[in-house]
Amino acid sequence: xxxxxxxxxxxxxxxxxxxxxxxxxxxxxxxxxxxxxxxxxxxxxxxxxxxxxxxxxxxxxxxxxxxxxxxxxxxxxxxxxxxxxxxxxxxxxxxxxxxxxxxxxxxxxxxxxxxxxxxxxxxxxxxxxxxxxxxxxxxxxxxxxxxxxxxxxxxxxxxxxxxxxxxxxxxxxxxxxxxxxxxxxxxxxxxxxxxxxxxxxxxxxxxxxxxxxxxxxxxxxxxxxxxxxxxxxxxxxxxxxxxxxxxxxxxxxxxxxxxxxxxxxxxx
Amino acid sequence: xxxxxxxxxxxxxxxxxxxxxxxxxxxxxxxxxxxxxxxxxxxxxxxxxxxxxxxxxxxxxxxxxxxxxxxxxxxxxxxxxxxxxxxxxxxxxxxxxxxxxxxxxxxxxxxxxxxxxxxxxxxxxxxxxxxxxxxxxxxxxxxxxxxxxxxxxxxxxxxxxxxxxxxxxxxxxxxxxxxxxxxxxxxxxxxxxxxxxxxxxxxxxxxxxxxxxxxxxxxxxxxxxxxxxxxxxxxxxxxxxxxxxxxxxxxxxxxxxxxxxxxxxxxxxxxxxxxxxxxxxxxx
Amino acid sequence: xxxxxxxxxxxxxxxxxxxxxxxxxxxxxxxxxxxxxxxxxxxxxxxxxxxxxxxxxxxxxxxxxxxxxxxxxxxxxxxxxxxxxxxxxxxxxxxxxxxxxxxxxxxxxxxxxxxxxxxxxxxxxxxxxxxxxxxxxxxxxxxxxxxxxxxxxxxxxxxxxxxxxxxxxxxxxxxxxxxxxxxxxxxxxxxxxxxxxxxxxxxxxxxxxxxxxxxxxxxxxxxxxxxxxxxxxxxxxxxxxxxxxxxxxxxxxxxxxxxxxxxxxxxxxxxxxxxxxxxxxxxxxxxxxxxxxxxxx
Ligand SMILES: Nc1ncnc2c1ncn2[C@@H]1O[C@H](COP(=O)(O)OP(=O)(O)OP(=O)(O)O)[C@@H](O)[C@H]1O
Ligand SMILES: [Mg+2]
Numbered sequence: 001x002x003x004x005x006x007x008x009x010x011x012x013x014x015x016x017x018x019x020x021x022x023x024x025x026x027x028x029x030x031x032x033x034x035x036x037x038x039x040x041x042x043x044x045x046x047x048x049x050x051x052x053x054x055x056x057x058x059x060x061x062x063x064x065x066x067x068x069x070x071x072x073x074x075x076x077x078x079x080x081x082x083x084x085x086x087x088x089x090x091x092x093x094x095x096x097x098x099x100x101x102x103x104x105x106x107x108x109x110x111x112x113x114x115x116x117x118x119x120x121x122x123x124x125x126x127x128x129x130x131x132x133x134x135x136x137x138x139x140x141x142x143x144x145x146x147x148x149x150x151x152x153x154x155x156x157x158x159x160x161x162x163x164x165x166x167x168x169x170x171x172x173x174x175x176x177x178x179x180x181x182x183x184x185x186x187x188x189x190x191x192x193x194x195x196x197x198x199x200x201x202x203x204x205x206x207x208x209x210x211x212x213x214x215x216x217x218x219x220x221x222x223x224x225x226x227x228x229x230x231x232x233x234x235x236x237x238x239x240x241x242x243x244x245x246x247x248x249x250x251x252x253x254x255x256x257x258x259x260x261x262x263x264x265x266x267x268x
Numbered sequence: 269x270x271x272x273x274x275x276x277x278x279x280x281x282x283x284x285x286x287x288x289x290x291x292x293x294x295x296x297x298x299x300x301x302x303x304x305x306x307x308x309x310x311x312x313x314x315x316x317x318x319x320x321x322x323x324x325x326x327x328x329x330x331x332x333x334x335x336x337x338x339x340x341x342x343x344x345x346x347x348x349x350x351x352x353x354x355x356x357x358x359x360x361x362x363x364x365x366x367x368x369x370x371x372x373x374x375x376x377x378x379x380x381x382x383x384x385x386x387x388x389x390x391x392x393x394x395x396x397x398x399x400x401x402x403x404x405x406x407x408x409x410x411x412x413x414x415x416x417x418x419x420x421x422x423x424x425x426x427x428x429x430x431x432x433x434x435x436x437x438x439x440x441x442x443x444x445x446x447x448x449x450x451x452x453x454x455x456x457x458x459x460x461x462x463x464x465x466x467x468x469x470x471x472x473x474x475x476x477x478x479x480x481x482x483x484x485x486x487x488x489x490x491x492x493x494x495x496x497x498x499x500x501x502x503x504x505x506x507x508x509x510x511x512x513x514x515x516x517x518x519x520x521x522x523x524x525x526x527x528x529x530x531x532x533x534x535x536x537x538x539x540x541x542x543x544x545x546x547x548x549x550x551x552x
Numbered sequence: 553x554x555x556x557x558x559x560x561x562x563x564x565x566x567x568x569x570x571x572x573x574x575x576x577x578x579x580x581x582x583x584x585x586x587x588x589x590x591x592x593x594x595x596x597x598x599x600x601x602x603x604x605x606x607x608x609x610x611x612x613x614x615x616x617x618x619x620x621x622x623x624x625x626x627x628x629x630x631x632x633x634x635x636x637x638x639x640x641x642x643x644x645x646x647x648x649x650x651x652x653x654x655x656x657x658x659x660x661x662x663x664x665x666x667x668x669x670x671x672x673x674x675x676x677x678x679x680x681x682x683x684x685x686x687x688x689x690x691x692x693x694x695x696x697x698x699x700x701x702x703x704x705x706x707x708x709x710x711x712x713x714x715x716x717x718x719x720x721x722x723x724x725x726x727x728x729x730x731x732x733x734x735x736x737x738x739x740x741x742x743x744x745x746x747x748x749x750x751x752x753x754x755x756x757x758x759x760x761x762x763x764x765x766x767x768x769x770x771x772x773x774x775x776x777x778x779x780x781x782x783x784x785x786x787x788x789x790x791x792x793x794x795x796x797x798x799x800x801x802x803x804x805x806x807x808x809x810x811x812x813x814x815x816x817x818x819x820x821x822x823x824x825x826x827x828x829x830x831x832x833x834x835x836x837x838x839x840x841x842x843x844x845x846x847x848x849x
Contacts, residue, residue: 271747271749272747272748272749275748275749275752276748278657279657279658279660279661279664280661280670281657282654282655282656282657282658282660282661283657283658283661283662283670283671283674285654285658286654286658286674286677286678286681286719286723287673287674287677289681289716289719290677290680290681292696293684293688293689293692293716296692296695296696297688297691297692300691300695349581350581350582350584350585353577353578353579353580353581353582354581354582354585356578356582357578357579357582361575361578361579371582371583374585374586374589375585376835377589377832377835378585378588378589380773380777380828380831380832380835381589381592381777381828381831382776382777382778382779382804382824382827382828382831383777383778383779383780384777384779384804384807384808384811384824385592385596385777385807385824385827385828386592387811388807388811388820388824389588389591389592389595391811392595393591393592393595419585419588422585450567450568450570450571451571451574451575452567452570452571452574452575453567453571455574473683476683477683479685480683480684480685480686480687480688481685482685482686482687482779482780483779483780483808486780487811507685507687507780510687510688510690510691510784511687511690511780511783511784514690514691514694514783514784515783515784515787525691526691526695529687529688529691529692532685532687532688533684533685533688536683536684536685536688537680537683537684539683540679540680540682540683541676541679541680544679
């Protein structure tokens with residue numbers, strides 16, 4: 001009896017062959033013994049877009065932030081379990097080193113208001129005290145802005161403040177900022193929820209293009225977005241990873257009734 | 269209905285009285301200093317000769333203007349590392365908890381100590397140390413006063429700075445951390461640049477305080493009428509000069525001290541307005 | 553590849569080291585401000601506590617001769633600071649009597665007319681008054697009161713100087729406290745047909761009482777230790793004086809007098825200690841009020 005239940009759960013979580021990131025029985029607490037996510041295990045495939053969905057408060061952001069250890073900015077957090085990046089335990093890497101390998105984009109566009117567009121793109125180098133030649137900087141800025149399709153729009157205004165751009169442009173600037181250091185993985189936490197549909201469509205196209213070179217993990221409230229651009233989807237509920245599979249399969253034949261209820265708009 | 273209007277007029281009357289008090293202060297100081305400016309013109313500000321001897325009477329404010337500015341700037345320089353550290357401590361590193369409320373209480377206590385008590389402490393504790401170090405024979409002077417002033421203005425400079433540092437949006441800090449910055453790098457590249465104008469405002473307001481401080485300075489600066497030649501020299505400030513000489517003053521000396529008050533009023537007023545304006549821009 | 557890694561590792565270690573170093577330096581500098589505070593308190597308590605006896609509160613300050621005789625005979629200097637305590641009570645009390653009603657009405661006015669031009673001018677003026685050095689206010693009170701009204705130094709003149717000094721903090725705390733009260737509260741009262749002035753007096757003011765009284769008490773604690781403006785106005789007096797048109801002593805003035813008199817200089821510690829205790833007590837009361845009576849909206 002017990003083994004069939006186990007098998008059933010296993011069935012709901014796909015196994016990824018040689019994942020770039022491997023999350024193993026991860027639980028994260030913001031303090032005390034209340035865990036905001038519990039026993040999450042999942043592999044993340046390289047050069048794919050993995051979407052994380054679920055109702056508000058289910059722990060999507062917590063999981064995402066645990067991947068680059070941003071949750072540790074809150075003083076009382078602790079965790080159980082582990083995450084490996086290319087086989088290396090991320091909790092053994094210095095977080096400031098780790099975060100250069102795993103970039104992050106936030107819900108609200110947050111370019112540094114005191115820096116120009118140019119300086120925002122190379123902010124990672126500036127912050128980390130890495131001295132570059134002017135030509136190297138120019139090259140990085142151009143490459144990163146081209147990658148996010150912002151080069152033509154901004155090449156004549158590179159030394160203006162990034163805060164004058166539109167919301168969608170600002171968010172692409174933030175993606176460029178995260179890309180400039182050539183991370184392996186990019187984490188995005190509801191990157192389009194503050195944007196209009198046109199800007200959203202642009203970002204979605206951009207993400208699909210970017211997966212050639214990067215592994216992308218995307219938290220989204222927008223099921224259409226997950227269906228359109230993600231290869232794999234996770235569904236979380238009350239801190240638990242309920243179902244994880246190929247996006248197409250999960251959207252057409254969800255295996256857990258909670259996933260089905262969510263996808264059909266019963267809650268969320 | 270009538271009582272409504274009456275009440276509103278009554279409230280407004282309060283505002284008008286306050287306004288008249290402020291205008292009254294300015295006008296009183298201007299009228300009071302007319303004889304001095306008639307006699308010396310702008311020479312009052314640029315002359316360095318303060319001589320009450322009858323017949324050779326001459327009043328120039330320059331030594332005291334210089335004394336005031338040098339003392340206050342030195343105090344500001346001395347206070348800077350400490351006030352900024354306190355601000356970072358309270359505004360970023362430890363926003364809550366026991367040690368931060370301990371530090372806050374300490375700052376409140378420092379702010380509550382009267383100027384005259386600071387003066388006593390400077391006289392009986394700091395002055396002997398200055399003498400011991402051989403910085404100055406008597407231990408009085410610009411440096412001694414600036415040192416004590418620096419401690420007195422710590423609360424002003426640090427509390428406003430802590431507030432603005434606390435206001436730096438956490439999303440900007442998170443963006444920096446996500447790019448692999450250490451906390452120090454976040455402070456240097458995100459917090460200080462973003463809170464910069466507010467911190468500046470805090471220090472401007474503290475500077476205004478230092479310029480107007482009277483008692484502690486009177487007790488420590490050595491009260492000389494000459495332009496100080498180095499930081500350990502004795503000197504005098506405008507506020508301290510008024511405190512020392514106002515009681516016995518008559519005629520031109522009296523009007524010159526009132527004129528000194530006018531200068532002090534204008535300088536601190538301008539500094540205060542700059543500080544508040546920058547602050548308001550920051551919070552808007 | 554290996555060399556790049558080792559360089560970046562070195563760099564990483566250096567950055568982490570810098571980060572640690574900075575936080576240590578910052579915390580050290582922050583807590584160094586405790587040194588002067590402790591030094592001042594230690595000095596006052598150590599040298600002052602012996603003088604604080606009952607007689608210190610009920611006797612007036614001794615004159616130089618009495619003190620000298622006591623010194624010669626190795627006795628404790630007689631007398632106390634009763635004239636200073638009474639003077640401070642009168643001067644500060646009268647300053648509050650002037651400043652509180654005016655500050656309250658102006659504060660209410662500002663909170664009730666947020667975008668009006670006149671109110672903006674008043675706000676500007678209050679900002680400016682806040683920065684005026686106390687010695688300048690002493691000069692003003694001398695010209696306004698000492699010369700024309702009391703034709704001589706007087707407690708009243710001191711009160712005028714100190715009242716201008718405490719005005720801005722009363723106005724500001726009143727305005728800010730009242731602005732924090734949600735407008736729905738006012739609207740609810742008005743919709744019940746309560747007249748505007750009653751709404752202000754019976755609903756808004758009581759709701760904001762804790763914030764306003766905190767501001768007032770902090771204002772009082774700010775002026776209680778002021779010396780410079782009193783030197784030009786109240787001057788000082790060796791006897792207890794209840795006539796506000798006559799010169800009066802005050803505790804900070806006594807500290808200043810003792811400091812300047814070699815025979816009395818030992819009394820500065822007790823007087824300063826009392827002054828400091830009064831000010832700290834006022835601060836504690838203000839804090840307690842703002843904590844205990846905090847109205848939850
Ligand atoms: N800083 C924090 N301190 C304490 N608890 C937190 C903190 N951040 C999140 N939580 C708790 O952890 C749980 C998961 O939160 P999380 O932000 O991961 O949810 P989410 O799925 O991202 O929700 P949303 O869709 O609203 O962004 C919630 O119950 C939340 O209350
Ligand atoms: Mg979230």
